[in-house]
Amino acid sequence: MIDKIGKITLYVNNQDEAKKFWTEKLEFIVKLEQPMGPTMKWLEVGPSESEFTTFILYDKNMMKSQKPDANISHPNVLLSTTDIENAYKKMKSKNIEVEDIMTMPYGKMFSFKDQDGNEYLLREDK
Template sequence: MIHAISKITLYVNNQEEAKAFWTEKAGFEVRAEEQMGPDMKWIEVGPAQGDGTVFVLYDKKLMEAQNPKVNVGHPSVMMSTDNIEEAYKELLEKGVSVGEIKRMPYGNMFQFEDMDGNQFLLREDTMSGWRTGIIS
């Protein structure tokens, strides 16, 4: 079902300043940077010697406009699956609170909650570069 904690979203006031901090001060590298429309940019950074979990530097104001329920005051955890339909069905059958599956050009995903109401995003990547972090 879930095979990895793949991304942790950091909600930032300025993506370029955040990118500079993580690359110039923390020694990270840009793993992916893609313009996703006129007002959205997707930026992933991670340790220069690593190949696992990355930080997604996501614009706070954009997220607040897209989904006002998201708490942009703390990071969000994104997990990966190879089969979104199967994972959705399995969590639903186990009584987990799940949102609708959203189908986006860069992957299919849904939110689910744990017993304390903490929200997580489970995503099935559809673009091969998004799985490997090679999109730039």
């Protein structure tokens, strides 16, 4: 049946700004970037070369023109780290908008926003 989660599409306002955010601020790498016709490109980023799951940074307006009834609202994405304190400090030092670290019975986490104001949750998994 299903073996892995392969790709998660994030609809973005500007692919170049999104690429800069994910690679420069969150230290992701570009896993694949190639043209898809004259006005569009396929852009995938991931946390490392060995990580299978990637984010596809897809232009919101392009999707709406291709499929007007597409739901381009932002998905709820939960990311993982083994050192929440260090991740929090690094994100703050890179001027990423972060909320306070929350300590819950099941672990520590905090939310942060990308270049378009979409919110993500980073959770410590040990």
